[in-house]
Amino acid sequence: CGSSFGLFLSHSLSSVSEEDLTHFRSFLPKSAVLTDAEDLIPFNEDWLKKYHGNSRVVLRPKTTEHVSKILKYCNERRLPVVPQGGNTCLVGGSVPVKDEIILSLNSMNSIRSFDPHAGVLTCDAGCVLENLEVFLAEKDHIMPIDLGAKGSCHIGGNVAANAGGLRLLRYGSLHGSLLGLEVVLADGTVLNEMSTLRKDNTGYDLKQLFIGSEGTLGVITGVSILTPPKSNAMNVVFLSCDSYDQVLRTLEMAKKRLGEVMSAFEFLDDDALGSVLGHMSNLVCPVEERRSFYVVIETSGSNKDHDEEKLMAFLEEVMGDGIIADGVLAQSETQFKDIWALRESISESLNKKGAVYKYDVSLPQSRMYDLVEDIRKRVGSQSLITCGYGHIGDGNLHLNVVFPSFEKKHEEILEPFVYEWVSKEHGSVSAEHGIGYMKPKVLHHSKTWESIRVMKTIKDALDPNGILNPWKVLPEKIQ
Ligand code: FAD
Numbered sequence: 001c002g003s004s005f006g007l008f009l010s011h012s013l014s015s016v017s018e019e020d021l022t023h024f025r026s027f028l029p030k031s032a033v034l035t036d037a038e039d040l041i042p043f044n045e046d047w048l049k050k051y052h053g054n055s056r057v058v059l060r061p062k063t064t065e066h067v068s069k070i071l072k073y074c075n076e077r078r079l080p081v082v083p084q085g086g087n088t089c090l091v092g093g094s095v096p097v098k099d100e101i102i103l104s105l106n107s108m109n110s111i112r113s114f115d116p117h118a119g120v121l122t123c124d125a126g127c128v129l130e131n132l133e134v135f136l137a138e139k140d141h142i143m144p145i146d147l148g149a150k151g152s153c154h155i156g157g158n159v160a161a162n163a164g165g166l167r168l169l170r171y172g173s174l175h176g177s178l179l180g181l182e183v184v185l186a187d188g189t190v191l192n193e194m195s196t197l198r199k200d201n202t203g204y205d206l207k208q209l210f211i212g213s214e215g216t217l218g219v220i221t222g223v224s225i226l227t228p229p230k231s232n233a234m235n236v237v238f239l240s241c242d243s244y245d246q247v248l249r250t251l252e253m254a255k256k257r258l259g260e261v262m263s264a265f266e267f268l269d270d271d272a273l274g275s276v277l278g279h280m281s282n283l284v285c286p287v288e289e290r291r292s293f294y295v296v297i298e299t300s301g302s303n304k305d306h307d308e309e310k311l312m313a314f315l316e317e318v319m320g321d322g323i324i325a326d327g328v329l330a331q332s333e334t335q336f337k338d339i340w341a342l343r344e345s346i347s348e349s350l351n352k353k354g355a356v357y358k359y360d361v362s363l364p365q366s367r368m369y370d371l372v373e374d375i376r377k378r379v380g381s382q383s384l385i386t387c388g389y390g391h392i393g394d395g396n397l398h399l400n401v402v403f404p405s406f407e408k409k410h411e412e413i414l415e416p417f418v419y420e421w422v423s424k425e426h427g428s429v430s431a432e433h434g435i436g437y438m439k440p441k442v443l444h445h446s447k448t449w450e451s452i453r454v455m456k457t458i459k460d461a462l463d464p465n466g467i468l469n470p471w472k473v474l475p476e477k478i479q
Pocket residue numbers: 047082083084085086087088089090093094105125146147148149152153154155156157158159160161162163164165166214215216218219220221347348432433436469
């Protein structure tokens with residue numbers, strides 16, 4: 001790669017004026033233009049309370065045509081825009097850096113159609129993931145994606161972030177289950193790629209570009225997605241292990257013995273469990289004794305007896321061989337939900353404790369926990385909690401370090417150390433949360449400069465004035 005600093009990302013962008021607001025009010029309903037300082041607070045602040053924008057206006061379009069009119073105008077006026085879904089982004093991508101206009105999709109939340117034979121759902125981008133799950137449950141289907149933020153995040157936000165989550169192990173990434181998208185480009189052009197076909201090799205697959213584009217290439221307004229049939233039999237087990245090596249051996253054994261019915265394989269360490277138990281007084285540790293690590297395995301199949309028989313045989317084998325210390329198979333719907341709640345509430349519980357520095361990395365599974373241990377040594381007693389958990393079945397670790405507050409001195413203990421560590425192992429500095437505002441400067445640890453330059457070429461082609469989510473994803477200086 002070249003060694004000189006060549007390209008600089010700089011565009012001259014404008015700020016919103018009273019005339020701009022008057023223009024937006026001329027075609028949007030009154031409730032779709034928020035300018036009251038109090039109303040703007042939750043839109044300007046991210047979920048972690050780490051990033052704070054200074055936007056003066058939130059626009060809440062109701063139709064794709066509204067989005068098109070807004071972007072056409074903003075492009076002509078060089079007004080920067082941050083597309084926002086449920087604002088659950090963990091890398092500062094969903095809030096303004098300065099005074100960008102916030103374009104919230106939360107008033108575009110209608111289900112457009114469902115084809116029960118093909119299992120294809122089409123809907124507006126602002127539909128909340130959990131609402132889609134509830135809608136599909138009545139039709140005996142499920143969403144191919146599930147995550148702890150389901151009660152707030154939008155399907156459009158999931159697509160824009162290429163969210164992974166708890167079901168990726170079974171149903172793959174959104175690059176596979178997304179069939180079509182409707183996207184409004186920076187100049188207001190509506191790109192109708194709302195295919196409902198599974199197979200369609202008619203030239204470039206444009207929708208793929210927008211999956212994981214984090215609001216920098218276009219605003220997603222509609223989604224067409226393949227939804228799997230609901231399984232008749234669901235089981236979940238909670239296991240404890242004394243060492244990380246035992247966790248890895250459990251994974252190996254689960255792949256062999258449960259392969260075709262396994263739908264999730266998650267792990268958490270005892271610090272992560274302690275954080276949740278301290279936060280959620282209604283939950284208890286499912287196994288008798290606390291150990292160093294825990295594993296959550298879910299199976300979904302078509303025959304309960306068959307799956308339970310397999311699970312019991314698996315449990316007997318891993319216990320008999322001393323691979324796990326203890327294990328519990330959920331005996332009721334409540335216990336099923338409680339075990340999942342333990343795993344899904346880790347991030348919320350950490351967020352309540354203090355300032356959470358989050359590292360979401362892909363690594364070879366054998367090396368994953370070494371990173372947590374190296375960070376524990378490095379941080380010593382300075383952090384409130386240092387813990388590891390995540391989608392180990394997908395090679396994705398969440399390393400979280402909680403300090404009393406966000407401060408440069410804390411960040412400097414962790415960065416660039418974590419990124420350099422991951423880079424040496426040929427891992428990814430972002431497995432599923434994206435790049436946002438947090439990681440453009442470390443993108444080169446996981447992408448070559450050649451690739452980053454191609455990304456910049458695509459960005460310039462689709463958004464030549466740089467109005468869409470500026471200062472996110474691409475680094476300021478490109479070599
Ligand atoms: P936002 O946070 O609003 O936005 C995310 C990004 O997409 C931003 O860059 C934004 O500009 C852009 N964007 C949003 N909507 C649109 C749109 N319609 N068009 C174009 N761009 C848009 N992530 C995972 O991958 N796996 C997990 O398991 C997971 N669990 C989580 C659990 C919790 C408790 C929380 C708080 C977050 C979690 N996340 C996870 C992170 C986050 O990526 C997801 O919550 C979700 O995908 C974000 O959706 P959202 O609607 O909140 O998008």
